Amino acid sequence: MTERKTPLLDELETGPWPSFVREIKKSAKSPMVQDLLGQLERSYQEKIGHWKHGGLVGVKGYGGGVIGRYNDLPQEFPEVSEFHTVRVNQPSGWFYTSDALRTLCDIWGRHGSGLTNMHGSTGDIVFLGAKTAELEPIFSELTQAGFDLGGSGSDMRTPSCCAGPARCEWACYDTMNFTYDITQAFQDELHRPAFPYKFKIKAAGCPNDCVASVARSDLALIGTWRDAIQIDPAAVRAYAQDGKLDIQRDVAGRCPTQCISWDAKAQALAIDDENCVKCMHCINAMPKALSPGKDRGATVLVGAKAPIVEGALLASVLVPFVKMEAPYDDIKELLNAMWELWSEHGKNRERIGEFIQRIGLGNFLEQIGLDPAPEMVTQPRTNPYIYYDLN
Amino acid sequence: MTERKTPLLDELETGPWPSFVREIKKSAKSPMVQDLLGQLERSYQEKIGHWKHGGLVGVKGYGGGVIGRYNDLPQEFPEVSEFHTVRVNQPSGWFYTSDALRTLCDIWGRHGSGLTNMHGSTGDIVFLGAKTAELEPIFSELTQAGFDLGGSGSDMRTPSCCAGPARCEWACYDTMNFTYDITQAFQDELHRPAFPYKFKIKAAGCPNDCVASVARSDLALIGTWRDAIQIDPAAVRAYAQDGKLDIQRDVAGRCPTQCISWDAKAQALAIDDENCVKCMHCINAMPKALSPGKDRGATVLVGAKAPIVEGALLASVLVPFVKMEAPYDDIKELLNAMWELWSEHGKNRERIGEFIQRIGLGNFLEQIGLDPAPEMVTQPRTNPYIYYDLN
């Protein structure tokens, strides 16, 4: 098998940032990867991709987890004429042991291109480039090793979360456990697409939202607290004395609700917690002195998505505060109620965020049995087009 | 003619606020007003109005200026079976002499109910309740006295303005003269409806917008300035010493862009005029110390309206700054360009603000020959649905 010439790609092997081209070449003993290099070089020359849709592929009994991929140059690059993606459900918080990693490498080395994404944008381990015939063997070896596939298509997508309590002092609930629990609880919804469209869940331990849940998940659980921010006055003074931080300008001055008052003389910081919107800024700026309150839980938001079809949406508040305790029954009930309504009345390829806007948030709440709360909106309606219900 | 019994209305004659019922009764020698009292008392009993649409009425050669009104109880209240409104174009800034007022009273006393609104919401002198036969006589006597009708229907509505330079130190252009000039210049557009829908013009001398132009006019001219706010340091110190005003908290602290710095020790106020958005607050709070800059003109905004049909709109910036000098040719050209485009492509009963949203502000600007400017938006687009034009 002749080494492919890839002059354009080769230019991407230089420079300080680790090179994906070098990565591809590391696996170049695989004939699939040889053809991939060839096809990719061709794309770089022609400024156009060479992949196309194709028949759905997958593993027995699952509707999701594999993305079928075919090329439009099967003659030139036969080894990538089938080049499917296998999505493997990552462990909570993307924690691994070296053994676990090696196990995955062994399986993927035997049956595929040897190329991966660690990780996909949704959070899965992505095996990049498998032939149809290899899918079942990959699956059975994965399950033997204790791994399972992730989601794709109109199903519950692989939930993901931040490191949370495993590696962060600000976690207001156990993101790792919640994500594991919910993923196990909804295996059927994950593997067998039955929704109008995809449904993503992301769990962030605090309002810093290190998994971008507010932008990228149909259901976002963002840790927060109800009581007062914990202040360590001694540590506050330490920050003041150390002097690197301008507490008035950069902490109090940047509080979105201006609810912090800084007494420079006394070197004391006071917070009007009633007006604190739990943005995290002051805590971020003074991690040794401030921390979230003790009465912790999460704000539940719904409906984030990318632009297709009606335009991108950020998630919006559905439950201002919920305690997050295993087995998370209230969240599971909420999910079931939402899924039932959406599955019955949602249009094909209508994300739940678009669905809510179409039927109206007020009606949506009524249907799933939640009370309207002013926390759900930035302001009450301004237009007088009210559907008074006199019946 | 028997005095009508109006027990419900009579209850509205008491109380400190001047009573419209007493006003109506002041004219009760008119049989029309007798019937009006009767019909109104009936509405108060039944909680329902008794007016209805009817054939268009007006004066010869005009399409606007008169609102036809008929009742649905002609038997009971024959004298108000025809009870039309005559809109009379007010003088700029609603200034009158006692003689001018009396002249209007004489004409209206001879030919109508004797009831008026000083003024209607658009700004006209409103004669309330005329019979069809009286319209021509009223019109001819008005014109003899130097008055003309205002607008109604799908025409240019009667422009109005704040007192401006006549009675206000903050007027950044001559609202009174502009309003008179523009009204005279577009008499045909005012009297002969030829637009898709109504078009209102309001002129405010400064951003305090005392004629609510930003909420109530299809074209709003709001006085502003380009250079630095004028500061009288001595007067500033006077405010500081007098002590009634907390300059840090209530002036600097309430500046929307936080571009004011207050030096309490030096009792000196400094403004970063580059970031001043000309909101007027600091000037309002310290009228003796601060005033608008010297390089004055107006910001032109377009498209305000009430909810019908697509929802209410506030006016939006069309020209960030224009010098306002008689004969206001640039404004007149702008109006002609907008009217031409809107008249050709606007739907029936589509206000220009709705029209702009339908065809896109970018396209609208292109059509009327204005360059896009970032001042026209709060932020650039967030959705990627861009109509790239490669031709």
Next chain:
Amino acid sequence: MAAEPTKRKTDIGPPNYEKFLPPIIKENYGKWKYHENPRPGVLVHVAESGARLYTVRAATPRLMSIETLRLFAAIADEFCGGYLRFTSRNNVEFLLADEGRVDPLVARLRKEGYPVGGTGPGITNIVHTQGWVHCHSAASDASGVVKSLMDALFPHFERMDLPAKVRVAFACCLNMCGAVHCSDIAVLAVHRKPPKINHERLAKTCEIPSTVAACPTGAIRPATVDGKQSIQVIEEQCMFCGNCFTVCPSMTMADPENDGISIWVGGKVSNARHEPMFSKLAIPYLPNNPPRWPEVVDAVKNLVDVYARNGRPFERMGEWIERIGWPKFFKLTGIPFTKYHIDDFRHAGESFRRSAHVRQTPEG
């Protein structure tokens, strides 16, 4: 009777305002330096020349008999050379050069029943509309509600005792001729039942395509009703705006039992500090209760009182609410938050809280 004009004049436009300006204004036109507001209803504008113009502002009911206009004219002649004006909120203003005449004028106006006030941080006249006095579209009366409200709010007209100006407006239907949509407190009469269709008259009186087009929610469809060309209304899609009635008299909205009044808060027009804002829904419905609408009066008084207690200097009602947040507003006013408060029209989603910025309520 006036002599018939020799030749019919048209398109002459309004009289030139200059004829109506008092000498002190002509002399100092555009040369005012600053103003003071020495007492409620009295303004002093000081010109660069040093000249001092005194303005005395008095209440009017807006709906006025010519007898009252003649009275104002007479008073103007007596006190200020016959010069007066009206304001954009329908008050009357007398323009004096002579400070000594101010007190007598104030006393005289009060005696005649047109009290002086309405300036500064308080409550001035209520911008309003026709109502049952003259409009076919009205879901309530305008003048009656306004009179009842201003009687109750009157102390704030005569005193400048609020954190900032409170602009109250009234409109008798969703056409909003009072342009209530940007008021600190907007009182808006509403219908709550779909139009009653008179199929007999409809074909004759209405243009069916434009009637269908009039509906913001597309609730109107063409239909043939017992042989006649007419329309039908999908009632679940109707939100009672009455726009169909505006274009088609055969679709009536008025309903004595169900018409009533909604209350909106936190709008503003000026650019001072915060940009202009729409009013937002506070109370979806209160009954029509003539002649004095007690429920409406109490609700508005409550809003003003809560604001008076909690607002800070210069803070308009909407600015105050933004500072404390809407949850607190509903708590302080005791108004329940309902599904009606959540927008569900075109841009509804833009009003959803799309962040975790929540003022949390401590347990218990």
Next chain:
Amino acid sequence: MAAEPTKRKTDIGPPNYEKFLPPIIKENYGKWKYHENPRPGVLVHVAESGARLYTVRAATPRLMSIETLRLFAAIADEFCGGYLRFTSRNNVEFLLADEGRVDPLVARLRKEGYPVGGTGPGITNIVHTQGWVHCHSAASDASGVVKSLMDALFPHFERMDLPAKVRVAFACCLNMCGAVHCSDIAVLAVHRKPPKINHERLAKTCEIPSTVAACPTGAIRPATVDGKQSIQVIEEQCMFCGNCFTVCPSMTMADPENDGISIWVGGKVSNARHEPMFSKLAIPYLPNNPPRWPEVVDAVKNLVDVYARNGRPFERMGEWIERIGWPKFFKLTGIPFTKYHIDDFRHAGESFRRSAHVRQTPEG
């Protein structure tokens, strides 16, 4: 070859994360007190117990060979008992209890070509997508653009020298798998020509109703083209989103001449200070210029440089722009403002400046 499984397992879900946590994390799980960021790429988390967990974060290209994963595994065994994790932005993190091993580990990773950094106020890995490596929908390559950008931005990865975090994201089509829509700097590949329709295959490969429904602007109509059931596209209504192609392979978007890249700024996800925001259009189009996309690299560097010079501490790019205003942003960056910058989709009107709050430009 692995022995065939006796019984086929399904629905087992992911492994329990607990198996993968190092002892120090197990012991201090949920009991962390605070953290420090002593140097770029190194974090120290201090537990209530006093235990100190060291994290060393290294860059990855995300697209990795299993050889590299085996290398990471070996390094983890050598330095930290085999414990490692990946981040939500595709960096790798090694978790150490022993401070002494930090420097050697950092050195080793650098030597292997996986430099350490990405923490604090700087630039970390670029969230991105498949591009020409694997997706049919791509208007550009992902990995190539990202590599070119990170080579240029690399100093900000190794240094914490910006006012705040700058999150850069890339997506190769409007589906935005990189969820670029809330990034400080979003690099988005775009098509600019309507779909080319293969009427031959369409009827066979596509469901016509769902294809018509897929179009956000209703530009697609069913049509019969030389006898065949197919669709037609009203080209003036097409804004090139490619959603039709997603549901119908016979409508191809890719076009070597006209595809390219747009750049968006000022988005954020965190709730810190300002609520989360979408990114806004900065540059409508730059050409596809593989292998190193110099125009794109220069544009992004310019944005970062201008922000670095003008932003204040803690101020994310979007917060900085809000402070100075968009007119100033376009002036400072030298980017022309065009009609493309003005929204014209569904809620366009919500982005118009509906007030007189304008930063005026003094004459001349």
